[in-house]
Amino acid sequence: MFLQDYWYAAAWSNEIGREPFARIICNEPMVFYRTQAGAVVAMEDRCCHRRLPLRMGRIVGDKIQCHYHGLTFEPGGRCVKVPGQDLVPPSARVRTFVVKEKYALVWVFLGNAALADEANIPDYHWITDPGWGARGTHFNVKAQYLLIVENLLDLTHLAFVHATTIGNAAVVESANVQFKRGPATVDITRIMKNCAPPPTYVKAGGFTGNIDRWQYINFAPPGFVRLETGGCDAGREGDAAAKKITLRNLNIITPETDATTHYFWAQCHDFDVRNQKLTDMLFEDVKAAFLQDVDVFEAQQESISRQPNAPEVDLNGDAGGLQARRILRRLLEQQTAAGR
């Protein structure tokens, strides 16, 4: 069961064109394509006749034609043509989803279309803002989305999973961590003073001595985790002459099924923003780190699937993840209580 009346990222904008493109979003098989005018259509990936996935069909003008018997659906989901008969049964239609393209992503609204308010798409403007360099990608992860949310809210794993990339022992040992909770948000602030810069920061920021690092993490349901991380020469915060870099690591985590996830993320930087080599280097470094995480997620999921009732112990670093799980549980309970 997933939260219904929410926007979910379904694809990067450039993944969808004039060919059918299929993806499962929160257990709903969907097929996507663009009309001749470029608008994205999202509909059930299942013909209402004999359930062949529409992704096997073809795009004809603005419509999609089923591969099996040629039923043709207009972008609103209504069947407008049944080859070999004059009349179209009135119930011949497939469900469509409200779509919005924003921040280079295609968002679908899962639940009641009347509630689809674009203002509820969380802010990811750094991805498309010309004041930032940015590059993103999509991972299809064989693990439930909560494991990814939890991972991003507890950065104490950096020193272990990512010792060779973005982490070091200072992240675990000298961090002063504050957790703030709102009605449906979690904010975590980690400040690390006077620590050795990790390899990525040395490469990107040219730091030679110790740095002060910060990590601000924001969670909003269902799976939006936005990180701001940065560093400056130790003890010189606010000093314009000091070296300072700010990065945004933006995560848009969409459940695919109960045990798999579409993980969209982008890495953005506020310095030397037109330097594609730098953008690529930062992206590749985070990608290397995130692939280390994916190995962890998928092994965790195997373990969970094999013995779903095995107990877990919680540690100090889990405070953010536990709050996020609590928020999601409460929202799901509210949804169930409302008869959804």
Add this chain to the structure above:
Amino acid sequence: MEWSDAAGVDEVPEGEVRGVKVGDDLVALYRIDGKVYATSNVCTHEYALLSGGWIENGEIECPLHGTRFRIEDGRCLGPYGTNLRCFRSRVRDGRIEVALSSEDGA
């Protein structure tokens, strides 16, 4: 009574909690309505640091499983754990001092 230096008063803003180490003891310092309080920083349930938690209505809520303790006397309000150790505290010359030997709470 033996007083130990714990932190500067300005390190514990009004309405907030900070974790400090005094000798080998993990101590949580609070300032509520201007008054300073000190308890053990370790939740009696699963040993989480309470300084990562939230203050509401004179209670500290553990950040992991939500057990609440009354700050003034350490009384455990559930759902897990037992009462929390409390320490006497005082402010001298802008420093917070605690008396670790004098357990104060319930």
